[in-house]
Amino acid sequence: MRILQISSSSFGGRFFNFQALSLSRSPLCFKSASSMASFSEDSLRRALAEKQSAVESQGNSVRALKAAGASKHDVDAAIEALNALKLQKASIERNLQAAVSGAGDGSAVTKEAFRQAVVNTLERRLFYIPSFKIYRGVAGLYDYGPPGCSVKSNVLAFWRQHFVLEENMLEVDCPCVTPEIVLKASGHVDKFTDLMVKDEKTGTCFRADHLLKDFCNDKLQKDLAISAEKAAELRHILATLDDLSSEELGAKIREYGITAPDTKNPLSDPYPFNLMFATSIGPSGLSPGYLRPETAQGIFVNFKDLYYYNGNKLPFAAAQIGQAFRNEISPRQGLLRVREFTLAEIEHFVDPEDKSHPKFSEVANLKFLMFPREEQMSGQSAKIIRLGEAVAQGTVNNETLGYFIGRVYLFLARLGIDEKRLRFRQHLANEMAHYAADCWDAEIESSYGWIECVGIADRSAYDLRAHTDKSGIALVAAEKFSEPREVEKLVITPVKKELGLAFKGSQKNVVEALEAMKEEEAWQMKDNLETKGEVEFYVCTLSKAVTIKKSMVTITKEKKKEHQRVFTPSVIEPSFGIGRIIYCLYEHSYYMRPSKAGDEQLNVFRFPPLVAPIKCTVFPLVQNEQYEKVAKDISKSLTAAGISHKIDITGTSIGKRYARTDELGVPFAITVDSTTSVTIRERDSKDQIRVNVGEAATTVKEVTEGIRTWEDVWSSFPHHSSASADD
Amino acid sequence: MRILQISSSSFGGRFFNFQALSLSRSPLCFKSASSMASFSEDSLRRALAEKQSAVESQGNSVRALKAAGASKHDVDAAIEALNALKLQKASIERNLQAAVSGAGDGSAVTKEAFRQAVVNTLERRLFYIPSFKIYRGVAGLYDYGPPGCSVKSNVLAFWRQHFVLEENMLEVDCPCVTPEIVLKASGHVDKFTDLMVKDEKTGTCFRADHLLKDFCNDKLQKDLAISAEKAAELRHILATLDDLSSEELGAKIREYGITAPDTKNPLSDPYPFNLMFATSIGPSGLSPGYLRPETAQGIFVNFKDLYYYNGNKLPFAAAQIGQAFRNEISPRQGLLRVREFTLAEIEHFVDPEDKSHPKFSEVANLKFLMFPREEQMSGQSAKIIRLGEAVAQGTVNNETLGYFIGRVYLFLARLGIDEKRLRFRQHLANEMAHYAADCWDAEIESSYGWIECVGIADRSAYDLRAHTDKSGIALVAAEKFSEPREVEKLVITPVKKELGLAFKGSQKNVVEALEAMKEEEAWQMKDNLETKGEVEFYVCTLSKAVTIKKSMVTITKEKKKEHQRVFTPSVIEPSFGIGRIIYCLYEHSYYMRPSKAGDEQLNVFRFPPLVAPIKCTVFPLVQNEQYEKVAKDISKSLTAAGISHKIDITGTSIGKRYARTDELGVPFAITVDSTTSVTIRERDSKDQIRVNVGEAATTVKEVTEGIRTWEDVWSSFPHHSSASADD
Structure with a gap:
């Protein structure tokens, strides 16, 4: 039995980031970006602190002069100097205020106003409607009204044309209601959580990281008196928010004395809340189920049938469009963070030994904004790169991943997404799940910042292995050799009699551990046994090392004829948050122009005909x-x-x-x-x-x-x- | 506050019958149909009983002859007569067996075999896949595999073209997760139930009506010895199964000694089980929600916005395609009764005083199988009727309802549904909700019998009123008069002083009851008070009659100028069970033909290009x-x-x-x-x-x-x- 090695944060490296804003998903990226910005902010804070002490000491001088009965001329001169210092301080304060509120040119305000104008138009013309409005609505649930519904159906029809039809993908359509075992295998039941705190008196729930984030942002933006060191500390917390454990989050909340918003009541310690909507299948109450948090699992569990349908040939891709659900603790950011949303996901299965793509040449010459890991780490910004180059230089792990990046770019551009506000950002090492080979997000810039709208990940064999382990059904592919191949195979034969004598009750554990050795480890043991006669060997299930003697195990190579190679395919997963793409499209399409009489501003959406409702x-x-x-x-x-x-x-x-x-x-x-x-x-x-x-x-x-x-x-x-x- | 007057059975008259087979939905229809069929069955049972006694008495004669030492010739002749009687009895048994197994020509068996052939092809070619198969699946959940998914997306695209686009409908897209209050208002929380019994030892759950139905069918088909009277009783139960209360069902189960299948353990009394999947919205556990059992409610709660969007004009239609959910107690009948399914629903809002349709003439000359109420009651079968005639003669309640019946017919015919196996069946009075004006089901004949696939109902103002009451938001329309109209208005003025003296603490109830009188009732009271000086008046909230004297109330008419008429629109609702339509389409499209070599039978689906995957x-x-x-x-x-x-x-x-x-x-x-x-x-x-x-x-x-x-x-x-x- 394998152990699921997904930590909450690496798990987040998966699709779920769709639901999170980039800000909270890419710590280092924003850390470096903010450290660029904070260079001037830091010096401003230092300048402000200096100016503040200058003002204080000049104030003291004025008072001293007055007390000493100095001449009016001297006192006036000192007061004038004090006023000059105060003016300088006010100017630094203004600059600092501008610096911390994000831009310095007031663009934060402009962004808010812009968003408000878009959202007002969208709501008034029923592009969307807060769901169940006459009952005062439910946070995080929205209806698509008539024009929104048309836009969505146009986007989905184009998606089907651009991906499913053009690439001959196998489309499937699986239920939302999913039995627990499936999501246990995928890791969601155990790990798909956010940390929550409760108002200890009213019981109101909050996301722990949100409260800490709000506290830090607030402090940075409104308290100009904090030291540059303190500001750096807060910025560091913001940058590493996602990496904080439950204990660390709790400690920070206590340290800063953060209380419940509104009531100011004390908060509980953070604890994990599973974000899946739970339900019960059938009348017995004994079959727990969940609303799927993504559509991908429906494809993985069908791998065997789909592989057969495809004539037992790789590569092939399966696709699914459907609703997914996430029971957010307290949804914010309007249409970008919702409790029910439409996903369009592709699972492209390939031989891990051959990730080339026959049609890569068709996208190799595309050029667009890419933001590789190294550029993010070194504080640079995204730059225009030719896709073919990115793959050739190994920046993008393989051709198939690159092919999909190119296809996603074409898809978004055709919809009307502004290319200058679209970038492909590579996941940093600490963002990716340990099993992932490489991962790129299509991020679109909106008034909320850069929003992850499509995730394109090479997830290697993780998902198929997880379901193979849990279900006992081998989700594998086979490559038949044109003629049988002779291979050398490692054979480990524990000598049970000797082991029994030496380890008695623990014999079974030792035997299993020996049999589970990987090739390299086994050869090393063989070497050591031959040279030294015995070797220390750590048995995981006993949590200790034992001494293995030469007589206890034989390790040999055997030649075997093989007719085929059986392997778990790798999967490359482009996963589209349809609602997010549509919202960004609204922002990119919206503009105002004066009416002919010039007496009012008229709203226009410049949708391409493909998208227009x-x-x-x-x-x-x-x-x-x-x-x-x-x-x-x-x-x-x-x-x-x-x-x-x-x-x-x-x-x-x-x-x-x-x-x-x-x-x-x-x-x-x-x-x-x-x-x-x-x-x-x-x-x-x-x-x-x-x-x-x-x-x-x-x-x-x-x-x-x-x-x-x-x-x-x-x-x-x-x-x-x-x-x-x-x- | 109005009282929701929906009984479980009238509630069932709504869309929910989609999930039920016609057999259990249209008692009288099937009663009359089965009484046609049972005519010969009854006489066969009687003939069998007669023959049985003839055999017995002849057996006695033979024994008597032997005992009396009669001549071999006489004994042989008696035995020969006995054998002849036995042969006749066997022949009657065979006929009876054939009659009760549904057809008499073995077509029941043929239907089974046909269905198996279709289903085998569908499963083998991945038109559908039992969901989560590698985990042994979940009853009532199915995936659409690649060709099935294509067929579904073709059917939905055509639906959008045929209805939404061609009729300029307002399409919306609402979430599946629905807060309790919405479904409380619609009546689902209280009434959307099936009666369930539990195996008292193992706790396994069963639908009470299914067990009773199985028992009756089994008895009728396998026990040829039961009397014609007993058979009639069992058939009567089958025909009225849907009308049985919890108590009546329980009594029958006890009377017949029905036990749990397999274990034969005793069963609990029947009790209602709500068929909605329950969940909890947000982390507090204090906001109960459900997965929607239909998409219609999402439209009703948006009526106000949609009416505004349509320029405050009637009529208009809104439409929605989406998933709906029903937590069946124990799903049977494969793809026809599932726990999650796609609905496509239209809510066409009209002025109740004008249900004409400008495009009715376009469908008036269509002719197809219709099965009006009267034909069902008098045991006739469906017949071809011209739609224009059905509306003109009042068989179909109004033009708009008729228009949609015509459009549904065209839709299904274009998909490839065999017109000879498609009929429009009118709901009987006891099938319809009390508020419905008229209701027709498009039923398609499949190997399971006639399946309700589209429901087309004139639901009058019920739904909008229910949400108006619960939300306090008036979901109404207004007709502006071109010039103000003078109207006479009834004015009821209770004289509170007099009423207070007479009724003291009950005064309020009496005042409210007086004010709530309808026009006719008020005029009658006025007449009576003028002639007799006092009148007995039943006060509902006091559960008794009181004496009202002339001095206690004045009833007058007042003339008022009105500028508009405000009213709750009626809604005409065509509601499509997409999965059922597709399944029937599979059966109607499937045929076998010999291979060229003649050595095997090849499967073909004769899908029109529109539908073909x-x-x-x-x-x-x-x-x-x-x-x-x-x-x-x-x-x-x-x-x-x-x-x-x-x-x-x-x-x-x-x-x-x-x-x-x-x-x-x-x-x-x-x-x-x-x-x-x-x-x-x-x-x-x-x-x-x-x-x-x-x-x-x-x-x-x-x-x-x-x-x-x-x-x-x-x-x-x-x-x-x-x-x-x-x-």
């Missing part, structure tokens, strides 16, 4: 039976062409109607202003072309589906300019 | 670099055209490759047998055409997407016939 609107310019008939005919053609659209025959001004749909990110509007031809308006340029009624639907279909570009269409049709059109 | 395969006829290149080029064109396909370059015989993909229901196969032209084969006819390499992908795209029919393509291209092609 509705592709086109149809507006009769004025309320008029003939125009309405034309509009309805065009609407029918659009429906037949499978183009989602909306027809608006209200008498609202055309400018208002454009503004309303710009706010939904609708890329094209057809306006009916005659019975023979209509105009088509493009959202961002506001340019309009004139086309015949019969061509309208086809033209919109072509630009929507990317068959033609707007530029192309723009140069093929007469342009329309109407002073009144855009109100 | 893969649209096309590409096969080089022989292993050859040039052919493989052509195949790969065609594959690329297919990918670009968005046609899901598979390329198979193994050296397997072309016949075997066809057979493998016929079994997956792949409609077209491109075979590369030259570098300039290829053949395209249609699955069901096995016909092949020859097309140029460059045209292959386009041609497949056109027939797949329904732009051209196969017949059309067949007449436009040269035909290919190769004796060797099809093995």
